[in-house]
Amino acid sequence: MKIEGRNAVLELLKTDKTVDKLLLQKGAEGSLGRIFAMAREKKIRVQFVDERALARESETGRHQGAIAYVSDYEYAELAALFAGERGSRFVILCDGVEDVHNLGSILRVAECAGADGVVIPKNKSAQVTGAVVRISEGAANHVRVARVPGINHAIDALQKEGFWVYGLEADGEPLYGCDLTGDIALVVGGEDGGLAALTRKKCDKVLSLPLCGKVNSLNASVALGIAAYEALRQRR
Numbered sequence: 001m002k003i004e005g006r007n008a009v010l011e012l013l014k015t016d017k018t019v020d021k022l023l024l025q026k027g028a029e030g031s032l033g034r035i036f037a038m039a040r041e042k043k044i045r046v047q048f049v050d051e052r053a054l055a056r057e058s059e060t061g062r063h064q065g066a067i068a069y070v071s072d073y074e075y076a077e078l079a080a081l082f083a084g085e086r087g088s089r090f091v092i093l094c095d096g097v098e099d100v101h102n103l104g105s106i107l108r109v110a111e112c113a114g115a116d117g118v119v120i121p122k123n124k125s126a127q128v129t130g131a132v133v134r135i136s137e138g139a140a141n142h143v144r145v146a147r148v149p150g151i152n153h154a155i156d157a158l159q160k161e162g163f164w165v166y167g168l169e170a171d172g173e174p175l176y177g178c179d180l181t182g183d184i185a186l187v188v189g190g191e192d193g194g195l196a197a198l199t200r201k202k203c204d205k206v207l208s209l210p211l212c213g214k215v216n217s218l219n220a221s222v223a224l225g226i227a228a229y230e231a232l233r234q235r236r
Contacts, residue, residue, distance in 0.1 A: 002130040003068040004060050006031045011138025012068055013038040022046045025054055025065035032065050060131050073128040076144040078154060081117035082161050089183040090231065091158065093119045093165075095151045095199045096190030097220055100126045104135025105221035106188065111139035113228040119146045119154045151187070155202045158185050165203050167195050168227055170217055172206035180231040188224045 003012050010031065012019065022039050024032055026048045039046050054063050081091050092110050097103050103126040110118050126132065127147070133140040148154045155165050166178065167187045187203060189195035200206060209218065209226055218226075 001070055001072050002057070002059055003070060003133050004058055004063045004066070004130060005134040005137075006035065006064045006066050008134045008136070008138040008141075009035055009066040009068045010038070011141045012070070012133075013042065013044075015141050017070055017141065019044045019068050019070055021069045023054060023057060023067040023069075024048050026050055035066055060134055062134065073133075073140075073145075075128070075147040076117060078119065078146040078148055078157060080144060081119070081146055082158075084116045086162070087182055088235065089163065090115045090235075091117055091119060091163065091185040092224065092228070093151055093154055093158075093185055093187040094121075094125060095167075095187055095195055096121070096124050096193070097188065098124065098126050099191050099220075100129065100132050101135055102126070102191060102219070102221045103128070104132045104140070106224055107132065107136040107143055107145070108139040109221060109225045109228050111136075111143040113225075113232050115143065115228065117144035117146060119148055119151065121151050122147050122149060151196075151199055152202055155185070155187070155199070159202075159204070164205075166227075167200055167203035167206040168208070168223055169194055169200065169206050170208055170211070172208035175207045175209050175227055175230060178205065178207055180227075180234045184231060186224060186227055186231070188220050191220055 003009055022044055057067055092115050128140055128145055158165055163183045163185050165185045
């Protein structure tokens with residue numbers, strides 16, 4: 001897998017993941033110089049190439065002068081997301097989020113808001129790719145992502161572990177009146193259809209955000225960001 005972009009590569013180098021090779025644009029300065037210094041310290045093979053060579057290797061067209069080669073993304077086991085301190089665990093579930101930009105943004109929100117991890121289904125969902133890592137600005141390197149046969153399987157496991165599971169939909173109960181402390185999971189639906197009917201039924205509650213304009217919905221990652229930070233506010 002290729003990790004592209006300066007921030008994404010910098011965040012990758014802060015982890016213990018194995019980097020097979022690193023391509024940097026000739027005349028490295030600024031953050032590219034920092035990347036080179038970190039790579040040299042970790043004894044990672046670095047090859048300096050011109051912009052045309054980077055453009056040929058780039059899968060996103062947004063390499064920003066840096067491309068790292070790593071093994072395919074390693075997903076976590078669902079049980080690993082339950083390992084935090086009871087009473088303060090926080091998990092995010094994606095129910096049919098198929099847009100890589102949304103998934104990348106969700107992973108960034110999850111990392112910044114201190115979530116224990118993100119759950120995605122194996123089918124009908126965006127997966128963690130180099131593009132998703134870049135869109136997440138490298139946050140995907142720091143947050144655990146579990147991949148499960150289906151989101152409803154994960155909801156059953158979470159509820160068995162004592163989590164309260166809250167879906168996010170436009171017609172739910174007001175978010176700001178809900179207690180989001182304790183062990184919780186937030187479920188965000190897909191870009192077009194929102195939460196699947198069975199997923200919605202399995203949630204302990206369905207919550208909504210106030211909408212004061214003429215548009216009747218928010219982008220999935222934006223809605224999750226607002227809800228996640230309301231949870232963070234209550235839990236501090």
